[in-house]
Amino acid sequence: MCHIIGCARGPSLGAAGAGRPEMGRIVEKRYELYCLADPTFYDSPVAGPDDPGFDLAHRTVPGGWARTRQPGTVAYRPVASAPPGEGWKIHVSARVDEAPQVLEKVGQYCLDRELAFTFVRTRPILHLNNAEHAAPGSSGTFIVVYPADEEELDRALAELGDLLAGHRGPAVPGGLRCGGGPLYVRHDPAAEDGRVRFSRQDGAGSADLPEEAFAPPSHVTPPACLLPFMTARDRPPAADVPYRLEKVLRRANGVVVHLASDSRTGEPVLLKEAHPHAGLDGNGTDAVARLSHERQVLERLAGLGVAPELRAYFTLGDRHFLATDFVPGEPLSEVFAARHPLGGAREAELDGYVEWATEICAAVEDAVMKIHMNGLVLGDLGMSAFMVRPDGGVTLVGVGGARPVLEAVGTGLAGSGFGAPAGAVGFDVDRFALACLRFALFLPLTELFLIDRGKAPELAEAICRTFPLKEGFLRPAVRIVGGGETRDAPPLDDWRQMRSSMARAILASATPERADRLFPGDIAQFESGGLGFAHGAAGVLYALHVTGAGRYPDHEEWLLSRALNGARGARPGFYDGAHGIAHTLANLGHHQAALELVDAAGRGRPAAPGTDLYGGLAGIGLNQIYLGELDRALGSAGMAADRLAGGPPGGTGLMHGASGPALLFLRLYEKTGDVQWLDQADRSLRLDLGRCAVQADGSLRVTEGGRVLAGLDRGSVGISWVLGEFLRYRADPELSAARQRLDRAARSLFHRQPGLFTGRAGALAYLCRDRAGGWGLEDPEAGRQLAALSWHSMTYQGHLAFPGEHLLRLSMDLATGTAGVLLAVGAALHGEPVGLPFLSGAITATRPDAAMETSRAEHG
Incomplete structure (x- = not known):
């Protein structure tokens, strides 16, 4: 004891x-x-x-x-x-x-x-x-x-x-x-x-x-x-208990799940610890009340074989503990992530995956049916609620949200991605979640139903085109999720239609009467100010302009006035600050205003930025080249090189790692012909490559904090893009082989996000990086990625739009939303090459042009 x-x-x-x-x-x-x-x-x-x-x-x-x-x-x-x-x-x-x-x-x-x-x-x-x-x-x-x-x-x-x-x-x-x-x-x-x-x-x-x-x-x-x-x-508690803690399996708000052992028998035990007044659910119920409720549910389900058997319930001070049998296996969410064939080069495994997924669906539905027969509704039914045992069966490990059938109601919240809509009651709450499971095991995009339940038929069609499913498998799921709703699919087969539709959605969302943002985007805009290139007005206006979707003087004025009024001491970075805003202004002809902005932002802010492209010296230096300030760019590059000599930066990839500085060094080599910058690019790229690991599908991907990253911002796609630019100037068999492995990450058919920085749009832009112009697609994979954008496509006021990070709401910004998709589709289909600044080809410095320049006086 x-x-x-x-x-x-x-x-x-x-x-x-x-x-x-x-x-x-x-x-x-x-x-x-x-x-x-x-x-x-x-x-x-x-x-x-x-x-x-x-x-x-x-x-x-x-x-x-x-x-x-x-x-x-x-x-x-x-x-x-x-x-x-x-x-x-x-x-x-x-x-x-x-x-x-x-x-x-x-x-x-x-x-x-x-x-x-x-x-x-x-x-x-x-x-x-x-x-x-x-x-x-x-x-x-x-x-x-x-x-x-x-x-x-x-x-x-x-x-x-x-x-x-x-x-x-x-x-x-x-x-x-x-x-x-x-x-x-x-x-x-x-x-x-x-x-x-x-x-x-x-x-x-x-x-x-x-x-x-x-x-x-x-x-x-x-x-x-x-x-x-x-x-x-x-002071130790007075009570003794027969369980010895071995390790923490999961820590959540108000709850800690321990692997323990029974000191009397040596058997493994799962021990849940709950703290009062924390871990609230949608009804305000805390972790202690839910743990007590879970005890009652487990007592009710004892002997059915669908949930762990209850061993004990006890308290120590104000903390409550529930002990159950330990169920060997892995959460369904983890088994699914490891087996899903569209995340890598495993598409030949589709038949075997379909067989496994349909068997899992049947096992889960059978377990839920037994629970329904006992008059309970699970309510919080997601992939993490089920453990896949070594024998292939499933055990329900999340019953804390179960309620009597007459008390069960839908919340209309995303939760696990399977949340039933508000208004659903009784067994229909779980039936909605089970329908979502049928979708999610093939395309885990069920959060989209929170925005538009009419998306269900489209996703079902995409699944059936991709997986060899038996006819009718998704039909009941479509009926339950769609609720009889239908929607007109936005145009995805004609560039001019797509461009016009996305532009109309973006413009319809604008809120020029607000001071904190012009276009709705990611939550990051409320920290960076709503003006910036990644998440604010600057990036959206840039994408509209370079893709031929037009210029909008009123919106330019909104950006100009707010940027200049708040310039002093502003963040200097490219994607989160003054240099990105200045880039858009100069691109739109407001060259003098751009110079004023970056000069003012450099005053009153003593902290030196990092080396990265997103907010640091790499983005600043690249924009200094664009603004015709080569001497300043050389100074920024020198500072970045000195810092990188001390070791890799904290982040990884194009936006946050060493590949961003490598891009700056490459562009300076093109400007000056000085080979030292090519050497610096070489060293920087190897810093990021050192953060990558070969995956089971043969691809080379960034590994960071237990995550495997493929996206344009922090992952393999961005590194591969800059590495390809480097290999134009220096042959290196080792780096060339690495690039081929990095390139595979862009060719995965499944992308959870649609956006430019972390999703499919970034892969599409990368695949079209060398396109010479016109309407053709140089890389056959680009056509497949372009077509698959329909998986995430939504409508806003009848126009084509895309969801942002985590798919819970629409976004119009460049990094996560519709403007970024517009830029990527433009990279594939626009008559002239377009894309993110500085990534393709040498930078041509802009200069004030009397025919284009708009004075500050003319714009207030």
């Missing part, structure tokens, strides 16, 4: 688990915050949720105070004090239903005592931060209070403890609980760029520590006022 707390804990999945299919749902939950405001596009939670926020977010600011609103948070600070720096901070947690009362008490306390504080802006955001599939580091914190010193920390803890007596809240990861109320203390770093980060920033949040562990940095000594709370934390 042993205390369960204090047993050796194995490492959690941590960063190495980032590529596991079930972990993707955590990422999507961050995007769900931006789904609250609009059913069609990602939008800022500040811009349009029905909930205007807690009263303190919009009431009159007291004299002597400054209030700053950010997406999701509101900060109050005395005007006379400096922004909070590194140090001890009080984190106040709260249940969603108690949040208004807690904020009123803490806010008034801080205002009376002139303590800076920050709080989550709305109830829906607080709910999402504490939701079951949110990132664990985002949970718990509702308010952060910033004491000036240890004396003020001691006083605030005592007074707030009395003030909040009786209130409850979820635990704060990495925080030390102080007293019986919802107060936790952490030593946090200073906020970056004035933005408050509620999740852990330092080593105390490392993956091999329990998520509730308090572990301040080694150079920090805890103040005396915290020692009694640290002593209470270290």
Whole structure:
């Protein structure tokens, strides 16, 4: 027998688990915050949720105070004090239903005592931060209070403890609980760029520590006022339990799943640990309530052979534990990812895959039928809910969401990608999910049904064209998902029609009355400002112009005025800042405005950018060549070369790795003829190649943090593109062989995303990189990729549009959405070569032209 707390804990999945299919749902939950405001596009939670926020977010600011609103948070600070720096901070947690009362008490306390504080802006955001599939580091914190010193920390803890007596809240990861109320203390770093980060920033949040562990940095000594709370934390629990923890299998918000062993028999056991007030589902039910409910469901399903057998249920303090038999095998999500034949060069395996997938469908449907016969509806039915055993059978391992048939309703949320629409009730909730499973095992794009259920017949047709399925297999799934809806397929067979349709969709989405964005795109636009090349107006206007879809003076004016007004100290980068905006302006003839913009952005921003193409020296240097500033470009390249001599950058690929600097060095070699730049390109490309590994299909792909990346931005496609440019000037058998393996990644038929940076559009642009012009396709694979864009095609006001990252909403931006697809299709079909800047051929420097130049005075 042993205390369960204090047993050796194995490492959690941590960063190495980032590529596991079930972990993707955590990422999507961050995007769900931006789904609250609009059913069609990602939008800022500040811009349009029905909930205007807690009263303190919009009431009159007291004299002597400054209030700053950010997406999701509101900060109050005395005007006379400096922004909070590194140090001890009080984190106040709260249940969603108690949040208004807690904020009123803490806010008034801080205002009376002139303590800076920050709080989550709305109830829906607080709910999402504490939701079951949110990132664990985002949970718990509702308010952060910033004491000036240890004396003020001691006083605030005592007074707030009395003030909040009786209130409850979820635990704060990495925080030390102080007293019986919802107060936790952490030593946090200073906020970056004035933005408050509620999740852990330092080593105390490392993956091999329990998520509730308090572990301040080694150079920090805890103040005396915290020692009694640290002593209470270290006191072992009184209860003994017969289970020894072996390792953490999964960590989610409010839940930890352990592999354990029964100390009496040595048998493996699965142990689920739930924390109160955290891990909320859509109804506000927390992890403890769901674990208790799961116990009841397992008792009801005992002996059926569809779920693990229950062993024990017990509590230690406020944490609850459920022990079940350990089911050997792998989650269906992981087996599917390993076997799916369209992700690599395994398309000859289609017959065998179809046989396996249809058998899995039958096994899952049989298990769900047995559960229905017991009067239960699963509700949260996704691939991760089923374990594929070594014998090929399936066991349901996710029953926490099961409900009696009369209580089951659809939520209309994406969830696992199988979420039933609002209005579905009873067994129809699971029938919708099972229909989605039939689609997802062949084309896992079921999130598209959240935008348009009428997409079902198109996807079914695409599946049947690709896989040798028996007739009728998808017919009932189409009927259930489509709900009788039909849609007119947008044009995908004529370039002029496609260009016109995408342009009309983009223009119809424009919001020139807004200051934060012109075209809806990825959630990144709300961090970078909505102007930039990757996610803002600059990239969209560039794509429209170079593909022949037209120029739009009113929208150019929107970009010009906002870019120049906010230029000083702006981010200098190409895809996220001033140089990308300037590139578009110069491309549109506003050359002088472009020069003014980059000059102003360079002032008042002391931090030197990185070496990358996205926001660093590579993109800046390439645009300096374009703007005719070769001397400055040489300076940027020299700085990048010096930094790369110290080792590879933190990221990988064209946008974030060493291939971006390699592109800069190549273009400087073309300009100067100096072979040193060719040597630098060689060294840089080898840095990125060192981050790649040969896959089972023979392709060479980037491996980063447990993920395998093929996309244009961080993966194989972008590296291959720059490597091909390099091989024009220097023959190298080793690099040529590497490029052939990299090239295979662009030829996979399945791409989960449609966009330019991470999806099919990027592969299409790459395949058409050497096209001489006209209407032909130089690479036969390009035709296949072009046709397969229809898998993701949607409509917006009757025009052709595409979804953004995670497929939960439409996007119009260059990196993730419709403008990027327009550019890629233009690379394949436009009468003149088009594409991303700097990637194909030497850069021709632009110059002011009296016939084209538009003065700043003429444009306000």
